[in-house]
Amino acid sequence: xxxxxxxxxAYALMEAEKSYNEGGLPIGSLMFDxxxxxxxxxxxxxxxxxxxxxxxxxxxCIRKAGRRHRYNTVTLxxxxxxxxxxxxxIVQFGxxxxxxxxxxxxxGNIAFLEKHDVKVTLLNDEMCIKLMEKFIRENPKLWDEDVxxxxxxWNV
Amino acid sequence: xxxxxxxxxAYALMEAEKSYNEGGLPIGSLMFDxxxxxxxxxxxxxxxxxxxxxxxxxxxCIRKAGRRHRYNTVTLxxxxxxxxxxxxxIVQFGxxxxxxxxxxxxxGNIAFLEKHDVKVTLLNDEMCIKLMEKFIRENPKLWDEDVxxxxxxWNV
Numbered sequence: 001x002x003x004x005x006x007x008x009x010a011y012a013l014m015e016a017e018k019s020y021n022e023g024g025l026p027i028g029s030l031m032f033d034x035x036x037x038x039x040x041x042x043x044x045x046x047x048x049x050x051x052x053x054x055x056x057x058x059x060x061c062i063r064k065a066g067r068r069h070r071y072n073t074v075t076l077x078x079x080x081x082x083x084x085x086x087x088x089x090i091v092q093f094g095x096x097x098x099x100x101x102x103x104x105x106x107x108g109n110i111a112f113l114e115k116h117d118v119k120v121t122l123l124n125d126e127m128c129i130k131l132m133e134k135f136i137r138e139n140p141k142l143w144d145e146d147v148x149x150x151x152x153x154w155n156v
Numbered sequence: 157x158x159x160x161x162x163x164x165x166a167y168a169l170m171e172a173e174k175s176y177n178e179g180g181l182p183i184g185s186l187m188f189d190x191x192x193x194x195x196x197x198x199x200x201x202x203x204x205x206x207x208x209x210x211x212x213x214x215x216x217c218i219r220k221a222g223r224r225h226r227y228n229t230v231t232l233x234x235x236x237x238x239x240x241x242x243x244x245x246i247v248q249f250g251x252x253x254x255x256x257x258x259x260x261x262x263x264g265n266i267a268f269l270e271k272h273d274v275k276v277t278l279l280n281d282e283m284c285i286k287l288m289e290k291f292i293r294e295n296p297k298l299w300d301e302d303v304x305x306x307x308x309x310w311n312v
Contacts, residue, residue, distance in 0.1 A: 052219055053223055059210050067207055067209055069301050085241070085245040
């Protein structure tokens with residue numbers, strides 16, 4: 001863990017809170033280039049806001065980073081453990097490191113990421129856990145629609 | 157194989173050709189509800205057109221289908237074998253069947269899909285192969301940027 005990881009996760013959490021305030025799923029993400037020491041992009045889940053089922057926080061963040069040839073110098077931050085769509089994307093794009101806010105509310109696919117040589121840092125941060133917990137309690141149907149209906153731990 | 161599979165793949169190929177004519181990657185996709193016997197959506201790769209790295213053909217098609225609670229009645233068609241982003245999405249969303257135009261120009265992740273109980277039909281259609289081959293010959297750098305730089309056969 002590095003100091004920058006806490007700062008970047010705090011920013012990703014701010015994205016999650018922004019989404020919550022818009023009525024959306026409170027999952028935020030940030031892409032940071034650790035070679036350039038530079039914030040590349042950030043984003044949040046937009047399923048509700050844009051009617052877009054593929055716009056998970058990580059996907060919105062990767063989309064906003066625009067076209068790149070390689071991702072070997074970036075770390076991706078997500079307030080919640082990545083689903084199989086986002087995990088497949090991380091592996092396909094060759095993102096070497098992911099920092100995860102929490103995997104209590106959604107287990108996600110840490111074993112899959114690690115099997116494919118992605119370095120994973122799991123924080124289980126209290127603020128990430130509480131915000132997600134609150135949304136799930138208030139919106140069980142939206143949560144089921146987004147991913148919880150498919151919260152398998154996929155065999156890897 | 158069903159007659160409808162050839163019709164739907166021909167439509168997905170039309171989407172691929174449309175993308176080629178726009179200067180984009182010629183990969184098309186279609187979602188068909190086999191219970192309702194209904195074309196739900198279609199799309200094509202938009203990396204070049206929209207500067208959007210996550211807009212592979214399959215993703216554009218799934219996005220255009222809009223918000224759904226479940227995908228258990230749909231078949232997804234793609235002119236090219238799905239990369240790990242698209243394969244992860246198919247598994248996460250619970251799409252039960254995928255029909256693939258070809259896996260000669262990109263191997264993709266058929267074993268991964270099958271391991272996660274997705275039924276895969278591979279056509280290796282000549283027209284899909286030739287269109288992709290032509291684009292790769294003409295645009296090796298764009299092809300490398302999109303996926304070929306990461307054409308691993310991921311362990312499953």
